[in-house]
Amino acid sequence: MIPYASAAEAEAALGRAMSWWEAAWFRYSASTPDYCLYCHNVVLLMVVYTLAPLPLALLELCCCTKLTSPYKLQPRVRLSAAEFLRCYRQTARVLLLTVGALQLVSYPAVRAVGIRTGLPLPSVGEAAAQLVVYFLVEDYLNYWLHRLLHTGWCYDAIHRVHHEYAAPIGYAAPHAHWAEVLLLGLPAFAGPALVPCHITTFCLWFVLRHIEAVDTHSGFAFPFNPTALIPFYGGAEYHDYHHYVGRHSQSNFASVFTFCDYIYGTDKGYRYHKANLAEAANKQMKEMAPLYDDNDDDTAALNSWKKQD
Ligand SMILES: [Zn+2]
Numbered sequence: 001m002i003p004y005a006s007a008a009e010a011e012a013a014l015g016r017a018m019s020w021w022e023a024a025w026f027r028y029s030a031s032t033p034d035y036c037l038y039c040h041n042v043v044l045l046m047v048v049y050t051l052a053p054l055p056l057a058l059l060e061l062c063c064c065t066k067l068t069s070p071y072k073l074q075p076r077v078r079l080s081a082a083e084f085l086r087c088y089r090q091t092a093r094v095l096l097l098t099v100g101a102l103q104l105v106s107y108p109a110v111r112a113v114g115i116r117t118g119l120p121l122p123s124v125g126e127a128a129a130q131l132v133v134y135f136l137v138e139d140y141l142n143y144w145l146h147r148l149l150h151t152g153w154c155y156d157a158i159h160r161v162h163h164e165y166a167a168p169i170g171y172a173a174p175h176a177h178w179a180e181v182l183l184l185g186l187p188a189f190a191g192p193a194l195v196p197c198h199i200t201t202f203c204l205w206f207v208l209r210h211i212e213a214v215d216t217h218s219g220f221a222f223p224f225n226p227t228a229l230i231p232f233y234g235g236a237e238y239h240d241y242h243h244y245v246g247r248h249s250q251s252n253f254a255s256v257f258t259f260c261d262y263i264y265g266t267d268k269g270y271r272y273h274k275a276n277l278a279e280a281a282n283k284q285m286k287e288m289a290p291l292y293d294d295n296d297d298d299t300a301a302l303n304s305w306k307k308q309d
């Protein structure tokens, strides 16, 4: 709760006029207890979980296979609307029960690490720098936790649930055993614990991290995805391979970037797989080449144009 009775008092404490965003935040949070502001996180998470995968789910369910297959990473696997709904209901229930319960008891930890709710709001630069740190910290810690989850007992008892979808969909991004959902909260919280931020940045971090997980589990690889501009970003194809191999996967453990797998040598299987695919595609092209030479209308047109010349 902001400790100022009026906007004028808040501006006097800031020593300047409030920005538009700060005035809006003041109006919204002035009479809301900090605990309730923190609980917005679980509401936002459920809204993002419901809406973020929806466009690609509708695309897969409503568009004809010919249109979507070129962009599907595993085009032979097609889920029905009932299977999409089952995934959504199961995952939403686990999320609500685990993240919701965690939300109720973790507030003291959030206070202890210094997540603030007052004014001033962070600048765009400050929030962006903090988010970059959170992504890097989470990626590194998640990498090692994920490797641990691929060992015998951990896989059979816990991580097996996340790998139920060998061809993942956006709604399966947080589909996991409740213990895994709780466990993976630690790397996500480590960044804000190391570099404390404003509650708005804190909520934005969880929203962005979830959207990223939906993207990497989408099962689609589009040539125009803007995430391709992010350096070392793994993306859907990278994580899809991890699900495709499943239980015995020793590749692509990192959640966001590719450098941990590169540094620790756990991308060899994936690189071998990519090299094999490229070789097979080259071979196919070579086999088709004479066909093109004999029948290519452009070649024939060019030759007749050269004769005329
Ligand atoms: Zn895994």
Ligand SMILES: [Zn+2]
Pocket: 162, 168, 173, 217, 239, 243
């Ligand atoms: Zn996954």
